[in-house]
Amino acid sequence: MDAPHDVVIIGSGFGGIGMAARLLRAGVRDVVVLEKADGLGGTWRDNTYPGAACDIPSHLYSFSFEPKVDWSRRFPRQQEILDYLWHVARKYDVLPLIRFGAEVTEARFDEEAGLWRVSTSGGDRLAARVLISACGQLNRPALPDIEGRDSFAGPSFHSARWDHGVDLSGKRVAVIGTGASAIQIVPELATTAERLVVFQRSAPYVIGKPDRPYRAWEKTLLAAVPGLYALSRARIYALYEARALAFIKYPALMRLLTWQFRRILRAQVPDPGLRARLVPDYPMGCKRILLSDDYYPALTRPNVDLVTDPITRITPSGVEAGGRVHEVDVIVYATGFRGADFVGPMKIVGRGGLTLDEAWRDGARAHLGIAVSGFPNLFLLYGPYTNLGHNSIIYMLESQFRYVLGCVRALRQTGLAWIDVRPEAQDAFDRRMRERMRATVWEAGCASWYMTADGKVVNNWPGFTFAYRRATRRPDPRHFRAGRARPIRPAAAGRAADL
Known part of the structure; x- marks a missing residue:
C-alpha cells in the first residue's frame, strides 16, 4: 500500500479534472486521480456516437479559470469538449496524477487512523486522508429490461458504448429510446441506414437549437478584446438562469416554451398523424427538454419509421x-443512464461499518449534495440535488470545488x-429540498430519470444556481463534528491563500 495521500479523487471527467486542478493551484500537491478507463473525459470520453454534442453553449460549458475563446461553434461537439479536458489536464499538471485502468471497487473508512482505505479492481490499495467521488450522474448506461434482449442475432449496443466496428450504412437499424442521445443519433443514422426504426415510449419536448460555427472574425475579436469573452459568458448565463423561474417557481411560464415547441413541430412535421404521436402527454419541463433542429425532419424521411406501440x-x-x-440488422439502445446511482457499483463503507447503500436505502442524501453524514472526509461532486434543467453543470461543479477546498x-x-x-x-x-421540490415542474406528474424507483426527485437543484453558489461559499463549522489524529500535510509555501 502507498503511503497515505492527501487526496484521492475517483473519476477524471469535468469534476475530477477541475477538482484536481483547483487543489494543485491551492498548494495541495499529493493528489491521486483514479480512472477506471484508459483515458480521461468521463461522459465525453464514453459518448462517441454519431452527432454527440452538448446542449449548453460552449462559452458556458467550460471552466471559468480556463476560458477557451476559439470554440469552433456555439454548441460544442463531443471531440472538441474532450480535447478541451485533455488541454486542462495537461496545462494544470493533472495528467501525471491520473492512474488509468484503476477502477475502485471499495473504499472503507479507518476511523482509528482517520484514513480512507481504497481498493481497485487491479489489486492496488491506497490510503487517503480525503476521498472525493467525481463519478458524475451519467456514467452507468441503463439497458431496458425487455424479454429476449440477449437473443438478438445481430450487433446491439448502448449509445454510450458505441461499436464503431459496425458499419451501419445500408443496414436496417432500430433505435430504442427518444431521449437526449437519440435525438442526436437519429438524424445521423437517417442519412446512412437503409431503414431506421425509432421506438418511442414517451415523446420528448424538442425545441430549436441555435447552433452554428463561429466565424473567424468572431474568434479573433474574442481573443483580442479584453473582457469580451467574459461578457459573452455572463450574457449566456443570465439568459439560461432566467429559465429557472419556469422550472422551480412558476411552472406556468413553461407555456412560452410549449408554444415554441408546437410552432416548430407544425413547421417541421407536415403529416398530422405523425405530428400527433410526437406530442408529449405530460407538462413541459417535467422531463428533460431537448434541443434539435434536425430531429423532426429526420422522422419525416421515407426510410424512417416511428413506432409508439410498447415493445x-x-x-x-x-x-x-x-x-x-x-x-x-442492428439495435442501438439510447436508453439513458442510472442517474440515481451516484457512486455505484463501488462499495463505500463509513463509520461503524455503515455502507452508503444502507444509508441511502430511502434515496440518496448529502448535505448540499456534497457531504454525507457517517462518511467523514468523503465529498461528492455532482451528487444528489445538484443536477440542473436550465443551466451549465460546470457552474455547479465550480461551486462544489470551492466548498471542498x-x-x-x-x-x-x-x-x-x-x-x-x-x-x-x-x-x-x-427537508428543505423536499419542500422546495414540490413547487417544481419536475414533480408535475411524470416519470423521469430524475426520480428514484419510489418517485422521489433527488437529482435536481430546486433553485437558482447563484443561490447554490452562495450556500456553498464556505463550509459552516457548526454543520460538522470532528475527530483528531494525523493532519493533512501542510501546503506548499505561499499557496495557502488560494484556498
Whole structure:
C-alpha cells in the first residue's frame, strides 16, 4: 500500500479534472486521480456516437479559470469538449496524477487512523486522508429490461458504448429510446441506414437549437478584446438562469416554451398523424427538454419509421411491438443512464461499518449534495440535488470545488483527522429540498430519470444556481463534528491563500 495521500479523487471527467486542478493551484500537491478507463473525459470520453454534442453553449460549458475563446461553434461537439479536458489536464499538471485502468471497487473508512482505505479492481490499495467521488450522474448506461434482449442475432449496443466496428450504412437499424442521445443519433443514422426504426415510449419536448460555427472574425475579436469573452459568458448565463423561474417557481411560464415547441413541430412535421404521436402527454419541463433542429425532419424521411406501440420482446431477428416484428440488422439502445446511482457499483463503507447503500436505502442524501453524514472526509461532486434543467453543470461543479477546498483547509489548519457532517444538518437540508421540490415542474406528474424507483426527485437543484453558489461559499463549522489524529500535510509555501 502507498503511503497515505492527501487526496484521492475517483473519476477524471469535468469534476475530477477541475477538482484536481483547483487543489494543485491551492498548494495541495499529493493528489491521486483514479480512472477506471484508459483515458480521461468521463461522459465525453464514453459518448462517441454519431452527432454527440452538448446542449449548453460552449462559452458556458467550460471552466471559468480556463476560458477557451476559439470554440469552433456555439454548441460544442463531443471531440472538441474532450480535447478541451485533455488541454486542462495537461496545462494544470493533472495528467501525471491520473492512474488509468484503476477502477475502485471499495473504499472503507479507518476511523482509528482517520484514513480512507481504497481498493481497485487491479489489486492496488491506497490510503487517503480525503476521498472525493467525481463519478458524475451519467456514467452507468441503463439497458431496458425487455424479454429476449440477449437473443438478438445481430450487433446491439448502448449509445454510450458505441461499436464503431459496425458499419451501419445500408443496414436496417432500430433505435430504442427518444431521449437526449437519440435525438442526436437519429438524424445521423437517417442519412446512412437503409431503414431506421425509432421506438418511442414517451415523446420528448424538442425545441430549436441555435447552433452554428463561429466565424473567424468572431474568434479573433474574442481573443483580442479584453473582457469580451467574459461578457459573452455572463450574457449566456443570465439568459439560461432566467429559465429557472419556469422550472422551480412558476411552472406556468413553461407555456412560452410549449408554444415554441408546437410552432416548430407544425413547421417541421407536415403529416398530422405523425405530428400527433410526437406530442408529449405530460407538462413541459417535467422531463428533460431537448434541443434539435434536425430531429423532426429526420422522422419525416421515407426510410424512417416511428413506432409508439410498447415493445413486447426482442427476437433473434428484430423488435416486436404492437403484434408486429420489425426485422432489423442492428439495435442501438439510447436508453439513458442510472442517474440515481451516484457512486455505484463501488462499495463505500463509513463509520461503524455503515455502507452508503444502507444509508441511502430511502434515496440518496448529502448535505448540499456534497457531504454525507457517517462518511467523514468523503465529498461528492455532482451528487444528489445538484443536477440542473436550465443551466451549465460546470457552474455547479465550480461551486462544489470551492466548498471542498474549504473543508480541506479546515482539516489542515485545525490539525483534525476528519470532519463528518452532522445528521441534523443533513436532515435539515434534505427537508428543505423536499419542500422546495414540490413547487417544481419536475414533480408535475411524470416519470423521469430524475426520480428514484419510489418517485422521489433527488437529482435536481430546486433553485437558482447563484443561490447554490452562495450556500456553498464556505463550509459552516457548526454543520460538522470532528475527530483528531494525523493532519493533512501542510501546503506548499505561499499557496495557502488560494484556498
